[in-house]
Structure formats: structure tokens, C-alpha cells
Amino acid sequence: MAIIEIDGNHYEAPEGQSLLSVCLSFGLNLPYFCWHPAMGSVGACRQCAIIQYHNAEDKKGRLVMACMTPVADAMRISIDDNQARRFRRENIELLMINHPHDCPVCEEGGECHLQDMTVMSGHTVRRYRGQKRTHANQYLGPFINHEMNRCIACYRCVRFYDDYAGGKDLQVFGMHNNVYFGRFDEGALENEFSGNLVEVCPTGVFTDRTFSARYARKWDLQTAPSICIHCGLGCNTAPGERYGQLRRIVNRYNGDVNGYFLCDRGRFGYDFVNSSERIRKPLLDNRTEITQQAAEQHFRTLFQTAKGVIGIGSPRASLEANFALRALVGEENFFPGFNDTEQTLLSTIFTLLRNGGIHTPSLREVEQADAVLILGEDVTHSAPRLALSLRQSARNAAFELARRMKILPWQDAAVRELKTQTQSPVFIASARATRLDDIATNIFHGSPEDIARLGFVIAHCLDNQAPAPESMSDAEKALATTIAAELKQAKCPLVVSGTSCSSLAVIQAAYNIAKALPSKDKQLTFAVPECNSLGLAIMRGGRLQQAFERINEGLADSVIILENDLYRRAPSQKVDLFLNSAAHVVVIDSLENETAKHAELLLPAATFAESEGTLVNNEVRAQRYFPVYAATEPVHGSWQWLTGAMENPEWHHHDGLTAACADAFPDLAAIEQVAPGADYRFKGSKIPRQPDRYSGRTAMFANINVREPPPPQDLETPFSFSMEGVTAQVPPALLPVIRAPGWNSNQAINQFEEGVEGHLRGGDAGIRLIEASGTLPWFNDIPPAFKAEQGQWRIVLLPHIFGSEELSLHSPPIAERQPGHYALLNPLDAQALGAKNGDQMEISDSTEAPVITLPVQIEKTLPRGLLGLTGVLPKNLQMNNSDHVTLKKVAEETENHPEIYL
Amino acid sequence: MEKMDKPLTKNIRPDLAFATVADYESTGGYQGLRKAIRELQPKEVQQWVKDSGLRGRGGAGFSTGLKWSLVPMSDSANDSPHPNRYVIVNADEMEPGTFKDRLLMEKDPHQLIEGIILTAYAIQAGAAYIFLRGEYHLAAQRLDNALLEAQSKGYLGEHILNSEFNLKIYLHTSAGRYICGEETALINALEGKRANPRAKPPHPVVSGLWGKPTVVNNVETLCNVPHILNYGVQWFKELALGADTGTKLFGASGRVKRPGLWELPMGIPIREIIEEHAGGMQDGYKLRGFLPGGASTDFLLPEHLDVAADFEAVAQAGSRLGTGTMVILDDQTCPVQMVLNLEEFFAQESCGWCTPCRDGLPWTVTLLRDIINGRGRIEDLDILAGLVRMMGPGNTFCALAPGAMEPLQSALKYFREDFERYMVGNKLLEAD
Amino acid sequence: MKEPSEKPKFEGLSTEEIQEINAEIAHYEDKSAVSIEALKIVQKHRGWVSDDCLIAAAGILDMSPAQLEAVATFYNLIYRQPVGKTVIHYCNSVTCWMLGAEKVREHLCRELNVKLGEMSEDGAYTLLPIVCLGACDHAPVLMVGDELRLDVTEDTVSEILGR
């Protein structure tokens, strides 16, 4: 630690840090543009100018850029010095020369870093009298607006998009004062993290297109801390509502999980909440709308008359909702609602995470890995935000080289300019090309068996105790040796796997490798499909097939299905049989789906935005989300429908339910501490969801009724639906809106962290439930090598960020970006079938019955004998990884769209 | 036969279109290289050049030998597949008023090539690039030929002069933009990127081209090196008149009788250059001032004519020696319009990376245009002075903008009445 | 933004162009370093760099079109619009300006019937400004194609244009 003097005050700061970042974490107001906590310094905007004095006597000092100046002991600087202030004021004046001053119509207004910095720097009078330079804008797809005239050329967009996220289609063109940030031609931004441009851009060039369509100022949005429900990583979000409509999602900082960035699925997938397909009224027999009372009555009666009730829970519903269902139907009648294969995989994963003795990293820890092996995942599509972290981990070798050359890690350009090739090893084994291939040292393409086999060989190379396949090809061996050697050298190697291949062997191989690694700081992580996959794995319960048997065999006659479309979990014939065999089917869900159509009683469930609950992410971190706004009656949180049918009054409140759940499962014991309960008060009030400038509350509904309606009461959480209350002392992890005096944009987060890019003061949101201990024996069930069989193909389902997840697909901008339906074939297979790109291919199941026809796409990275399927499979059509199918090219005249035979 | 007092230009003779390898060898060419490779260790070559007092001729005047000595030499072998260190010749000459490097390359390309080989030897670089501005087609042609000649003579390539030293020299022709002359922008340009400058530290001698230690030197700087090795440090020092060493190409353009370029001792009085070599002002014109070393240097006045043309003396007088090629301002050219022309150049050539330069220079241009077109206001001069202050040394990302401010700053100081004259006209107009 | 079908179909870069680009790759540590050279090679063969050519060149260098365009639009000697058979650059920097560059430019504009930056109607010439050509002792200066023309007068201009 160094002692530095800033304007006469002494501070302790880490030596070698950039001065700007330490000034910001001391809460000092120093404006900046080009610097970003996650992206470091480049010194381009010249806004962070301060005076640095030579020594104690020096009166004059010299102007330096704080972001480019490392902290050194006994350093003396001034932010307040007149010369520095004048420079900063005049620098903004220059930035504003061509700015359109269109704040009233700009979506950034009120949370604009440029506004904040302009006010902070004191530039108020415009002296420039010339013309402004103007630019044309581009269409950038359904997510992002482009308004180039607002650009102040801080270069942050391209630094994020290109350098940080690996995008290639957003660049800077031109030079001098005519620099243009855009695409080569109009079209959707290709990178999966494009949405972060909205927050990275300090002004209104890149704004959220989904938000503009129903815009409100930041201070007019009602917000609550939330958790993304669109994959298993649990990124922290801050959704905003107005007039009962969810209007956008922005990032909510979590130093362990998502940091400053979200993926586009998480940011733009929210619109299903506003969908016309929402179930908004209780429905009887898929026809008759009934009242809430009638629905509750019906529900209770069903229990009294039923001859055995089973409950099928859901990995996309909260712990509390699932627990309520489990309590209602009884432990032995509860099924977590996984697809059967997935259940095997997830319970294995949980066992590994719990008893495998290998640390599973947070995303922040992932970024520290210095060698990575990805076994069987296209991470960008299965756990998107993880891919962004893996991309950063590849840079560790460059940081290491920089360290040796005495270049500080935050000197972003200098580190990137070091030998371009310097990169930590990343190895990828997958069915075909992935979105991280550009950072891969070596790539292997194979069937799940072959991926698993490669994994077993690697483990064996690392530790000859680990079982190896009886035979292996020289190529396999050579590759495995290379990978093993790199992993062995690494200080902090990381093995990434997951459920995408539906292969237990792949997961077991991943464990063997991690177990075989010599490093103390080795890590193992798994991508899991849903926001509460691991929570439900902890809860356990029977398999779906067993649930089906209960009903089909008459052991029970009624089923309650919680937020789960069973047609996505099991073959449709089986689900049909099951639902038709049940005498009574109750479905609680938020969106219409195939299963809901079969409900005798359909109960409208609140979404994540209107309800509360606890989720467990892929690193077994429990996190709580809170309703952003009150559900409109008769929509209720699923847990409320379920507890409504119970006797125990303690469980009629969410906190009670959480506590009971924590009691019931030792592994979940800590979930009570994830967030304060409904009794939380500071100075007598709860945490307000509305910013203190929230406007129009008294007038919002005046067109309907001039009497101001009383704000809804929130009896379940520490938050109120109101603007009253003090937020100054609220732990940052619980703050709905991040804002500090003078800092209205999300950049205000600097004021809430323990050191820039650090953890939130008072701790990041969420609690890690378990830390791996013990060790497990080697797995030795090694599958035989995959051999393509004449005339048969094996299905590989290819996940997609904008297609694989159920709810986000109901968000129109996401649906617009979903991939097309294709049958991917190796070029040689295609040749053998006489097919070229675009030809129609009829796919038939093992009984030779045709199931679907899809256009062929030739994919040279896909191994022979595999059939890759992209896009969202039609409802009703269940195809699983590793199903065998046969193929037949369809005669030319067939129409050019997928045809389903079911 | 050797013009010992004009080592750089001795082969530039009316009887020669340009010096072939034979011409060059006949006046002592490649002798310095022979000597160095046979007798001197790389570190010793560095030391010779340091001792010679040679300072960079690209404008900044940094000690050449000192620069080389900052290159980390620890991992000496140029192990495959890529060299461990690089030499780059800055042949991007684009500073308005500067026309010296073109001549050296067109007329005596081997002199530069020998300089490059020696530099590469001194820092044990495995490859060198000549970064040549794209418009210099003739120079490109002659360098290309000369490189082939040197190669066939064993001065270049593998085992140079039967030693263990290997070197490849590549000619890279650029695609325009003044900023490419800035050494770190040049490195980006050579890497095929946009030519924004890089932050220093790290300096290129530590982390330059592809992150390797890289020495960047001006053409004229490197042309001196063979002679230093051939004739010795002492000889080189004695060439000069004042504190600096060696000779320098000095030039003058504008309304002088004989615009041109001359190799003269460092430290020669400026008066001698303008009045004797350039023949003084054209008839009917008087000397109003001059930019001593290209567009990015402060104006000096006739009262400064007796200043010695070396780095220290010109700095003392309030300007910079820069490239040593002077632009003469006569009494019938409006200094305000001349400054406008210069600022238009700099605004256009700003790379667009840092705020003050990108947005401040265009504003400077707007203000000057307004003034000249009678729309100026007296407070505009304060704004201009403010812009000069803002874009001062250290405030912008690279030296382009501070350079751009030098002629403006000195014009505001020396020619203020010329600015104000436009305002007076303006006021009268308004009074109408 | 693409023109309708009248435009001849782009057949890809010529073998010669591709060979020249590939030859340059050997001179650098990585492929993308050849970006500027690649554009110049295309330009040498075709006079300018069309979108199609740029996309094709980007493909050879493992760059995205946007990445190559970012480079192309930085440098003033890369033409992303068609230019005349011969490009006439007139130096507009300080000494030439002082010694009559404007007159030369006006004369050229008149003779070619173009504005600065435009191509003459017959496609023979494009007139562009350029910064100091390093021949200030012979101002004003032109660069006609690859050739430097010194001490330019109205007569020289007429001689150059063959009129």
C-alpha cells in the first residue's frame, strides 16, 4: 500500500493501480470517458486530467491523465487545482462541439455519463459557433439503436465489442473528427454481448431498442434486484417497470458473477413477461375463465377428491415454489421435472461439485484461469456469460508477459500490443465449430463418446492411475498429450463441461481430468441448462418416467405441474398418454404452452418480474430475485397458489417458506441468509423500489380515476412499491437502482465497490451453498469410440443463445434472432446422400417413420455420422441427443420449409 | 575524392543520376559495415554512435546511441520463427516544408541501407522495415533495386560479410497520413492497423513492433551512421560548429532566391543558410519570419537570424530545429492565412484518437476562417490562446497537436496585429 | 446499398492479385499486417477498391470486412470510390500554397471541368489534394500518377493534360 496525497488529504492506495480508479473508489469526483473498470486505460479522451506535483515543494505541478498514471508512494496530486479543472472543462467543451444537445429526446437522458460529466466539469457556456458535423445512422438489428451524432469518440464501444468480447463486425471508420463507429453495412450486430454497448457507451449512441419502443426515464422506472432466469449462471439484473409493463433489463453489478456485463439473451429476453401469450386468468378445461376464488376453491376440492396427487416441479421455478409443491403433495410424490437423462447428469454434477473435492469457480475466478479445457460445450450458446469470462482468461499469458516487461495490467493498449500470439491455452472439444474457436489453441471435433474418450485419455496422460480406453488412435493420443502437458503446467487450470451433449461419460471424463491435475488451484465448472437446475438437483425426487408410471398405472390420479412444459422434457406420445390418463391436471404457469392446454385447472403464475424466489446457479450460489412490480390479480406467484391450498399458516409468507426449505435440506441451509426478509427496515422504512425522483405517481392513473390508488403492499420482501425510504445505508447488493450524487448513469457503481472492479461494499449478492470437499474415485466407464453406421445418423442438438431457452423465445427481438432450422451434415455424408446446401432432407426415426424434413447445411467441422440440428424444433417434436435417425433426400419439387409429420 | 565535410551528400552529384552500389563503394561505401562486423561488438557500435553525439534528425533530436542502448539485449539469438528485435526506418517524411529524406533515398540509397544494417547489427535485430511514404515512388524503386544489389553483394541476407549476422530488410510503402510518421503510430501502421499512436511507456525500444524491442530512426539519422563508423567519432564531432555534432541537411523554401537543400555543419548560423545558400529574399520581398524546421515549429523573426542552427540554440530562441528545413514567410504573405493553411493540414491529419486534437484542431480552423472572413470576434483570440494552452505538450496523446500549436502560438505572439486587423475591418462592417 | 443487377458480377480477386498478397504475408509476423498492402495491390490492378474486392481481400487475411474497412478508411491513398485513369494530386501544403498552388488547382479544375475530389467526365483524371510532397524547393508541385512534377505553372498543366 502506498500513501498518496490528494488535495491535501492522505489516502492509502494500492501501489501500481491507476490513479483514476483509486480516486473513484475514494468517492472523489473525477470525470472520465475512455476508461472502463473492466477494460482498463488507454488515455484517449483526456478527460481525467489532474495535476501531479514533483515533490512536496512543487507548487506548479504538471498535468497528467489520472487513468494513465500509476499510484506511487508519497505521490502528491490535485484534482481541484484550477488548471486541471479548466482543462477538464475545456475538454468537455471540445467533446460537445458536434454533440446534438438532444437530451430531451435521447434515451440516455437522466442516466447519461456524458450529462453527468458535463455537469461535473462545469462546462455550461457554448462558445463554438460553427456548424456541427453530422453522421448517418445504421440499422443494427432488433436489440440496439444507433445515433452516431451523439458520439464523443471515446472508443469504448469498439474496445468492448472487439477487444473484450471478440466481435468483428463493429469497427471504427474514418479519422480526424470524422470517426464513425458502426458496421461495414447495415444489419444485426453479430456478437452475443452487443447489448452491453448500451451501458458501455457513455452517451446515447447505442441505446436499447427494445426499451425505446416503450421508453421511460430511469428515474421513472420501478426497479428491484433480480436474477436472470434464462440460463444456469444466475447473472444479476435490474429490470425496470412502468405502467405494469416490464420495459428493460440492465446489468446489476455482482463482483463474483456477471461483473459489468450481461449476454443478449439475458438483456433482451424479458419481453415474454409482457406477452399476449401470458396466462392472466384462471382457466377451467382450457375454456372457461373463472375467478380467483373459484380457482382456489376448485384447487382445494381437487385435493379432497383426488385419489393420489403427484407434483411435477420445475428447474425454471424458484426453490420456494418447488418446495411448496413438494410439501403439498408429499416428498414421495414430488418430481423435479427434469428430462430423465438430464436428471442423471445433474445429480452427477451436483455430487461432483459437492463431494468431488475440486473447487468450482465463480465467473470472476474463471477469468483467472491460465489454461482451459472445454469438454463438449459450445459455451457461448449454453452458458453465454461464461464464454465472455473464458475469453478474458485467455489473456492471462499476455498479462504475465506484461508483468515481466513491467507493463501494468490496466495499460490496456500496451498489454494488447504485446506479441499478438501470446495467449493462455484454451482447448475445445465439441461436436462442431464453436464461437470461442478464435481463442482456441487446439480444437477437437467428435461425437459425445469421442469427446469423452479424449477426456479420459487426457486424464490418463496427467495421471496414469486414471483409466484409459483400451485402444486409442495416435492422433487422439498426441492431442491428449499436448493438452495434458499444457494443463499440467498451468497454475490455475480450468475444466469446463456441462449437459449440452447429454452425455454422462463427458461429465465423468471432465471430473477425471480435474482430479488428475496436479495444481492446487485447479477448477472444474459445468454449464447447466436452467436457472434453478442445481437447486432442483439438490431437492431431488423421482424421475419423470416414474411420475408417468404413477398415473399410467393408476397409483395416483391427479397431477400438479409447476411451471413446466412437459413436452420439452419427454416424447410427446408419452406426455400425451400421461396427461390423458390423469383424472385431474392442474398447471401453474405464466405462458401458454402445450402442457397448459391439457390442464383441467390452469392457474396464472407470476413471472420472475412479479414474484420472489431463490435460485441456485451452476456454482451452487443461491441468489434471490424480487418482484419488480406487483402482479395484477388474479396472477400470483406460483408459491402463493400452492401455499393457498395448505394448512400451515407459517408458509403463507415467503420468508416462512424459505426457512422451511432451508430446514428441510441441509445443503440449502444458507438460503435464508441470501437476503433480508420482509421485516427489514431502515429508519422505519423498507427499501423503495422507486427512485426519489419518480414522477407522476399521483397522476399516473388519473385518466382512469382521479383518486390516487394506494400503492400495492409488499408483505413478502424488504422492498416497498414506493419512493419513500432512505437508501444511503442499504447494502449495495440490495439497491434496486445504482445512483450516487452527481452520478446518474450505471457508472455510479464505482462508488459502491470495494476498489474498482472489486466486490460490492458489504458483499456481493448471493451465497455459495457448498464448497467441494472429499474426493471421488476415478470414473472408469469409458464408452467405445463412435463409429458411423451405414445409413444411420446420430442426432446432435446444437444449442443456441437465441433459440434454446423457452421463455426468452417469447420475446420478439430474441425470436427475430433465432437460428434457422437446418440439418447439418459433414460434406462427405452430404455427398453420399447426394445432397447439397439447401436440399430438403427427410429425417425418419428408428422405426423408419419420417418425422421432419429440413434443409441441409453442409458443416465441414461436424464429424461423419452425426446429424446436427439447429433452430427451435417444432413443438411436439421431441428429438434427443444421440437418437438414431435415417435420412433421405427429398425430390427437388418439395416446398422449401420444414415439414413435420406428427 | 571524398568530400569529407559533406559525408551525406558526397554522392549526390550533377554527374550522377543516383549512386549505384559501385558508386557508393567507390567513395568508401560499406567500409563502416566491414569494420563494425569484423572488429566491433554490437555494444561497441552502440557506444560509438553514442559517443559521436548523433541526435535524431526526425525532429525530436533524441540521442541515437542512447536510444539504441535502451534496447534489452538479453535474449540475443533471433530464434525462429520471428526476429526478437526490429529496426524501423522512418521514411514517412510528410511534415510540410520538409524535403530532405526523399533526396537521400532517391540519390544514394545504399548509404541508408548501410546505416540500417549497422543499426540492426548494433541491436542484433533480425529484420528491418523501411517505412516509406506511399507517394515516394521513385525512392521506392531505387531502394528496391539497391536492396537487391546489396543482397547480391553479401551485405544483406544470411551471413553478412561471412559473419554470423543475418538481416532481412523489407520495404513497406505506406498509404498516406502524416500521423504515420509518429513512431508509435508508424508501428501500428506497419502492423496493418489504424495508425493511432500508442501510449508511452512502454517505449518502442522495449515493446514495439509485435511487442518486440524496436528502434525507430529517421532516414537522415541512419545515413550518418556508416560515416561515424568509417571515419570515427572525433571526425564526426569536428564536422559541427557548435554544441551538436555532424552535418545536417538544411533547406529553405518560400520566396527566397534559391530555394534548396544543403548539407552544412550543425550549428551554422541561420543567417548563412537563408542569406547565402538560399540567396536571400526574392526581389521585392522582405523577410517577415520563418519556421526553422517544418510546419510544427514556432515562427522565428529576422531578429533571430544569427541564432545557430542547432537543437539547443533554436530552442533557446523559442522554437525547434525540427527537421532543419525552413519555411520562409515574406512580408506580402498574410501570417494568419499561413497559419490557417498549417492548421488545416494538422486538423485533417489528426488521427482522431484523443479529444483535444480531434476536436480542438477543427475548431482552431473554424476560428481562423471566421477571422479571415471577417466574422471573427476579438475574444476569439483568447479562445485560440486557450486552445494553444490546451493542446500544449503532454496534454494530448501524442506530439501532433502540440506541434500544430507551435506556429499558432508564435503567430499570436509575433503577428497579433495581423489577426487584429481582420477584427478592425469586422467592427467597421458591423458599424455600417 | 448495392446497385441493381447492371453491375458486372464480381468474379473474385485475380490469381495475380492473390499471389501478390500472399507473397507479402511472408514479410510480416501476422497476416493482418498485410491489410494495407493488400488494398494497395488491389488498387494497383483496378484503380480503386470496391466493396467486393475489400470483402475478398479480408477473406484472404482472415479479417472481417469491417476490420479491413476500418483500416482502409484511415488512409487517404486507399480509394474506396472509383477514380480516373490518372490521379492528379495537387499539393496544398504551406510552401505550395504560398507559391500559387491555388492557381494551379483552379486551372486544373477549369481544364478538367471538375471540382476538387471529382473524376473528369471521360474518366481520365481525378483531382485530389495531397499534403506536402517533399519538394518544397520546387513549389508548386503536382503528382501525376506516380510522377512528381515540379515548379508547376499553367503551361505545365496544359502540357500534362496534353492540351
Ligand SMILES: Cc1cc2nc3c(=O)[nH]c(=O)nc-3n(C[C@H](O)[C@H](O)[C@H](O)COP(=O)(O)O)c2cc1C
Ligand atoms: C506527428 C508526428 C509526425 C512525425 N513524422 C515524422 C516523419 O515523417 N519522419 C521522421 O523521421 N520522424 C517523424 N516524427 C518523429 C518520430 O516520432 C520519431 O521521433 C523519429 O522517427 C525518431 O527518429 P530519430 O530519433 O532518428 O529522429 C514525427 C513525430 C510526430 C509527433
Ligand code: SF4
Ligand atoms: S494528438 Fe491525439 S488525436 Fe492528435 S494525432 Fe496525436 S493521438 Fe491522434
Ligand code: FES
Ligand atoms: S479516462 Fe483518462 S484519458 Fe480517458
